[in-house]
Amino acid sequence: MNSARTLLSIQGLEIDYLSRDGKGRVTAVKDLNLNLAHGEIGCLLGSSGCGKSTVLRAICGFEPVKAGEILLRDQIVSSASVHLSPNQRKVGMVFQDFALFPHLNVLENIAFGLQHLPNNQRSLVAMKWLERVSLSNKADAYPHELSGGQQQRVALARAMAPEPDLILLDEPFSSLDIELRERLAGEMREIFKANNITALLVTHDQFEAFAIADKVGVMADGKVLQWDAPYELYHKPANRYIADFIGRGVFVKGIVLAGNKVKIELGELDLDDDRSQEVGKEIEVLLRADDIQHDDHSTMQAEVVRKTFRGADFLYTLKLASGVEIFAFVPSHHDHAIGEKIGIHLVADHVVTFTDEAISAH
Numbered sequence: 572m573n574s575a576r577t578l579l580s581i582q583g584l585e586i587d588y589l590s591r592d593g594k595g596r597v598t599a600v601k602d603l604n605l606n607l608a609h610g611e612i613g614c615l616l617g618s619s620g621c622g623k624s625t626v627l628r629a630i631c632g633f634e635p636v637k638a639g640e641i642l643l644r645d646q647i648v649s650s651a652s653v654h655l656s657p658n659q660r661k662v663g664m665v666f667q668d669f670a671l672f673p674h675l676n677v678l679e680n681i682a683f684g685l686q687h688l689p690n691n692q693r694s695l696v697a698m699k700w701l702e703r704v705s706l707s708n709k710a711d712a713y714p715h716e717l718s719g720g721q722q723q724r725v726a727l728a729r730a731m732a733p734e735p736d737l738i739l740l741d742e743p744f745s746s747l748d749i750e751l752r753e754r755l756a757g758e759m760r761e762i763f764k765a766n767n768i769t770a771l772l773v774t775h776d777q778f779e780a781f782a783i784a785d786k787v788g789v790m791a792d793g794k795v796l797q798w799d800a801p802y803e804l805y806h807k808p809a810n811r812y813i814a815d816f817i818g819r820g821v822f823v824k825g826i827v828l829a830g831n832k833v834k835i836e837l838g839e840l841d842l843d844d845d846r847s848q849e850v851g852k853e854i855e856v857l858l859r860a861d862d863i864q865h866d867d868h869s870t871m872q873a874e875v876v877r878k879t880f881r882g883a884d885f886l887y888t889l890k891l892a893s894g895v896e897i898f899a900f901v902p903s904h905h906d907h908a909i910g911e912k913i914g915i916h917l918v919a920d921h922v923v924t925f926t927d928e929a930i931s932a933h
């Protein structure tokens with residue numbers, strides 16, 4: 572049963588389409604589950620074609636569902652036998668290209684969704700929302716006179732003004748410059764939190780997802796594989812696919828030692844596991860770029876084989892004596908040449924291991 576604070580609940584959702592040759596059906600979403608509480612920001616993260624947009628369209632009421640249920644405020648709005656129309660759902664949508672009306676000025680764009688209010692109220696309410704996105708000085712401007720980031724804020728104000736229960740955003744940063752995206756994701760989060768807005772967005776960019784969302788669902792092949800806080804996804808990935816998809820890391824071989832430890836080429840790590848592992852068993856250990864620290868005084872050496880300058884740090888690809896390549900973030904004032912050997916040590920304080928399909932994460 573849903574908790575009283577759950578706003579959106581999706582259970583066992585399945586959606587299919589007519590196949591391109593028209594002869595059968597193809598499944599786009601299957602067995603998808605998630606819950607979003609009031610005031611929470613959720614994000615579906617996955618590569619192209621995994622079914623993200625289909626889920627948003629189904630929540631809006633634009634896509635019929637084959638099985639499962641979508642509930643808003645504990646009311647079924649979509650199932651195999653129930654289908655509320657989009658305007659019965661109190662859901663707002665922000666499209667990828669913002670879809671502002673070019674012939675209306677900013678204030679008129681926002682007022683457009685407020686037809687239910689008397690005329691004298693519409694401009695006042697639209698102005699209030701324009702102030703909330705810090706654009707009251709642009710009320711008379713037309714969309715083409717605004718920057719991409721400003722257009723996005725107008726689109727947000729327009730979606731928020733009718734005070735829907737839930738706002739859905741389809742790739743809200745994809746038409747903006749890459750450098751802007753993370754900053755705008757942070758700004759959007761602040762606007763949603765300040766106005767207690769519940770929102771669900773989709774993106775294929777994990778940095779955007781992490782910058783904005785309280786809960787992120789990693790999607791693959793029509794399913795949400797893990798629905799969790801960004802920190803949990805990074806540090807406690809539920810399976811190998813997620814560990815691989817999130818962050819920069821590699822899997823290295825380890826041997827379980829007595830005392831619940833694991834030995835890898837770089838040293839020993841505590842498994843700290845409730846389920847003790849069989850001594851001598853070979854397992855895989857996830858090593859992220861932030862688990863390796865550069866240390867000039869370390870006797871453990873690795874060769875720089877690749878490096879990417881990221882401003883504050885370099886992402887080094889380092890080759891160990893065995894030939895295994897690992898990643899390390901190193902502050903950018905440590906500028907080492909390709910081919911140079913540098914000292915490193917292991918700083919992993921949580922160990923993510925995989926044995927065949929099973930996983931344990933600490």
Ligand SMILES: Nc1ncnc2c1ncn2[C@@H]1O[C@H](COP(=O)(O)OP(=O)(O)OP(=O)(O)O)[C@@H](O)[C@H]1O
Pocket residue numbers: 588589590591597598599617618619620621622623624625626775
């Ligand atoms: N109208 C349609 N008819 C047939 N198949 C469709 C239709 N819409 C989507 N699909 C298929 O359903 C699957 C999921 O599509 P969807 O657009 O939801 O993915 P997505 O994760 O949002 O991708 P993207 O990031 O590229 O937009 C894809 O395999 C796609 O080809």
